Amino acid sequence: MAIVNKRQEVVQKRPASWTVRTRRALEGNLPMDHLLPDRQPYYVGSWVYVFGVITIAALAWVILSGVILAFFGPQWWHSSGVGRFVNSVHFWSVQLFFIAMVLHLWGQYFMAGWRDGRAATWMIGVVIFGISVLTAFTGYLSQQNFASQFVAINAKDAMNSAGIGSFFNVLNFGQMYGLHVMLLPVGVTFLVVAHLVMVRARGVVKPIDPEGVVLP
Amino acid sequence: MRPMGRTQEEYYRGVRMAPYDLVKEIVVALVGVGLLALLVGATLSSPDVAPVTIATWSRQAQVDFVTTATAELAGSTISAGYGPPYNAAGTGQSWGPIAPQSWFGVHIAVDSANAYVITPLQRASFSNPALRSALSTWQGASANQQGKWLDAYGKALGTATVKGGRISVAAGSYGPLPEMMSSLVGVAQSGGLDGLLVSSDRFYQTDYTQPLLFLGDGTYLSGLAEQAHLTGSQWGMMNETGSYPGQTWLWLYTMWYQIPPFTSQTGFLGINSGNADLLVIILMTLLTALLALVPFIPILRDIPRWVPIHRLIWREYYRPKATAPAGSG
Numbered sequence: 001m002a003i004v005n006k007r008q009e010v011v012q013k014r015p016a017s018w019t020v021r022t023r024r025a026l027e028g029n030l031p032m033d034h035l036l037p038d039r040q041p042y043y044v045g046s047w048v049y050v051f052g053v054i055t056i057a058a059l060a061w062v063i064l065s066g067v068i069l070a071f072f073g074p075q076w077w078h079s080s081g082v083g084r085f086v087n088s089v090h091f092w093s094v095q096l097f098f099i100a101m102v103l104h105l106w107g108q109y110f111m112a113g114w115r116d117g118r119a120a121t122w123m124i125g126v127v128i129f130g131i132s133v134l135t136a137f138t139g140y141l142s143q144q145n146f147a148s149q150f151v152a153i154n155a156k157d158a159m160n161s162a163g164i165g166s167f168f169n170v171l172n173f174g175q176m177y178g179l180h181v182m183l184l185p186v187g188v189t190f191l192v193v194a195h196l197v198m199v200r201a202r203g204v205v206k207p208i209d210p211e212g213v214v215l216p
Numbered sequence: 217m218r219p220m221g222r223t224q225e226e227y228y229r230g231v232r233m234a235p236y237d238l239v240k241e242i243v244v245a246l247v248g249v250g251l252l253a254l255l256v257g258a259t260l261s262s263p264d265v266a267p268v269t270i271a272t273w274s275r276q277a278q279v280d281f282v283t284t285a286t287a288e289l290a291g292s293t294i295s296a297g298y299g300p301p302y303n304a305a306g307t308g309q310s311w312g313p314i315a316p317q318s319w320f321g322v323h324i325a326v327d328s329a330n331a332y333v334i335t336p337l338q339r340a341s342f343s344n345p346a347l348r349s350a351l352s353t354w355q356g357a358s359a360n361q362q363g364k365w366l367d368a369y370g371k372a373l374g375t376a377t378v379k380g381g382r383i384s385v386a387a388g389s390y391g392p393l394p395e396m397m398s399s400l401v402g403v404a405q406s407g408g409l410d411g412l413l414v415s416s417d418r419f420y421q422t423d424y425t426q427p428l429l430f431l432g433d434g435t436y437l438s439g440l441a442e443q444a445h446l447t448g449s450q451w452g453m454m455n456e457t458g459s460y461p462g463q464t465w466l467w468l469y470t471m472w473y474q475i476p477p478f479t480s481q482t483g484f485l486g487i488n489s490g491n492a493d494l495l496v497i498i499l500m501t502l503l504t505a506l507l508a509l510v511p512f513i514p515i516l517r518d519i520p521r522w523v524p525i526h527r528l529i530w531r532e533y534y535r536p537k538a539t540a541p542a543g544s545g
Contacts, residue, residue: 174422
């Protein structure tokens, strides 16, 4: 018994490897019952919490329909009935995504969702909104139709005035399409995952005033 | 540092917990949103108005096409005098010492006169002796002479008509310009100019900078855009062709273009319609930064406490709890 205890002591004293430290950090900060909870504070039953999950669901449909459109190429949907339908699902999923995201953002603002150490979660959310706007913008430029032409001609002046046009050329279809189907969606998805992990790690914020307090 | 797992347990200590099924909620949302997107997609479809080609432009609005091409030669179009990143003919937008457009310089060189008129005509002239002669006359003339021809032809185009598919202008001294423009219309109407403007020394091409700038210099495309409510003064960035929603989330960005001083010629504090693009970008960047930093900005972060919308959101939580009558226990 004494020998076993001595061995355990030696193991415990040995400096932890990076792997062990990473595992301990993950286990400590994001236990599975926080990542996939089966119990939540009862006030989470409010309808406002639905907008976040609708945003995620709409994003999933945007990505799924976008992957199909990317697979068949940018001209497919102009000449195929099925392609037009997939493009329509992509188009309306994007509209639903933005509606839900804006409602989620306003909901979080009026709940002051950044309280109690959640400022970084709020800030990443704003960055996600900004990159989503840029992703949708490059999508409108990649449609290869009349609207894309005029959006590009109109938008170039804003980009050029800020000096951005030198390396972000809205008149260059290849550049806009590449950004739209790869770089920007990967950025949005990565940040959404980070945002969700932060929400699950800290849990949802408590209501602003104490329970049951009646306003004068 | 304490692990967040323990912090969360302490945070919720004393709070009543209720059963919750996260996975079920996600699956229901995925199915619900998917069904809605499929249904709306199937019934309302999506916008897809065919793009304008240079061939269409030269057929449908020949006078505008020739007027634009003549102005490209004269260097008086928007693209010819744009400045960075296309050329050094202008300085671009600035606000006091803030001039990022000129800071970055010329990165996407476009020589309007050569790109849109001279080079296409040179390529078309190998089997056309009359055009070859006209080009030779043009290139052999002095800049002063070229200017006089351009000025006279440009004025004549103001009252030009199209007869039998050809431009007809009042008699005048236009040098080789009528022959050059007639040939350019022929190249454009055959679709040759659409191809020439995207071609380069590389086989593959995806850059439409040249043809889009050329289309933007004319009034044909912008006229169609105005009918479709797509121009900047019509909240264009938020709109789409037909009755479809556009980028409605850009409402705030688009709004600035509808109000003074961004619409004003005289302006305020150096802000006017001439540098509106730069100032709107600066303003929106500041507002976005402000939104991201709300948690640290007094007043902005306090508004949710003052406005009782949170009491509506958490109305169950704030509902007065029934208390047991005194002495009942």
